[in-house]
Amino acid sequence: MFIKIKSLRSTWKKAIIIFLIIQISPLLVLWISPIRPIVDNSAEYFLGYLLYLSSVVVGFVITFGLLYDRLKNRVNENIVNKSFNRAKLKFNSNIIFGFSTLGLLLMIYDRVFVRGIDYSLGLRNARYQWLYSEISSSIWSKIGNLLIPFGYIGLWFLLVHKNNLSNKQKIQLSIAAFSTIIGHAAINGGRSQVLLGGVLWLSIKIVLIFKHNFNLERSKKIIRKYLPISIGIGFVTILTIEGISESMGIKEYVTDFAPTLLGTVESELMDMWDYFGNVGYVFIFFVMYLFHGQFSFRYLLSISEKSGSAFWGTLLNPIIEIFKYLNLPINSIPKDYFTTQYAMFLSLPGSFYYDGGFVGIILYSLLLGMLYAFVVVKIKFANCVTGYTLAFIFFVLFYIILAPIMTATGFAYFYFIIYSFVALEVINRIRFRKKTNWLI
Structure with a gap:
């Protein structure tokens, strides 16, 4: 009984610590930077953030306790051992x-031969050529967009099943993941693909921490090992894609730009x-750009007139046109709503x-905490984690990891x-006629 209680406390404490580190670290980084928000309303801002953090924690603890009590006795019962064998x-x-x-090649074909994008002028220039092109996307671009995302799954197999992969498979998956x-990102001249790839990598690490009881000390070693690489990639990405002017000092x-x-x-x-x-200076720019969503939050606290929906607008963005067709009153924030369209x-x-408002922060945060608890319990005790389950797990983890930046569905x-x-x-x-346990 004591061991079970200790395991329970260890799991939920670990989950809360991970959540708080993710949410508070950006605030500390902004604090040590020389960038400050144009609106100084610290009291209201920290009240809102405190309500957010505390509500998520409360929702998590209550839900985790209820789910743990129901599922703890099901551990090792009817476990699906049909994991990924060699075939x-x-x-x-x-x-x-x-x-x-194939998706990447189709995308290149669409950009270069169908739309005539000239990449010799630089990635930033190519991005604007693409955005303002009068030629609509071809069928090749649409197919490419459906095929390219499979490369992201390569990260999952490289991190979770690395001991069972042959050298050829590791090379295949590495090429698929990193070329994707x-x-x-290079083809689109964008940043979001690199950011989302990093978030997926971190999400997979969090899944492994909960599944295999990695202690926090080992997690710190992982962070120390990969953080310099992540920062380096971030710097190169910002410098390359943003194209900082050579005619002006950084x-x-x-x-x-602030x-x-x-x-x-x-x-x-x-x-x-x-x-x-x-x-x-590059570090400051990187931090300022990545976390300026905090400044947007402060700005919102200073105004009273709002239109549309920020949370539901982005969540339902893929079917927003259907909502408009049905004349339902929901829209995302207008692009020119803020004092500058660049925020x-x-x-x-x-x-x-x-x-x-503040009530919305409490209610939505409680719901997020409940979903987070469900994810942790699912990772810890589920007898079978399928691709469907992973999709839900990553849906929630992306929301949590990207919370200091923006709503995950904003990407x-x-x-x-x-x-x-x-x-x-x-x-x-379809191929194997049965479900497969992706996580053992």
């Missing part, structure tokens, strides 16, 4: 590699970063506030990643 690993590796590679994430660029993200630069604090040179991100707590390609896990599960059931 299934070979089949799925070929599917992931073949689909993602980096290659697709420090001046950051200062001039107001477009509802921020302002504290000159005295900025001068302290001179010691780190351009590396420090693109709104943190998840901010979207909760946008839709329901259009998020839905494609979720779809890919569902689609691969369907393909496996």
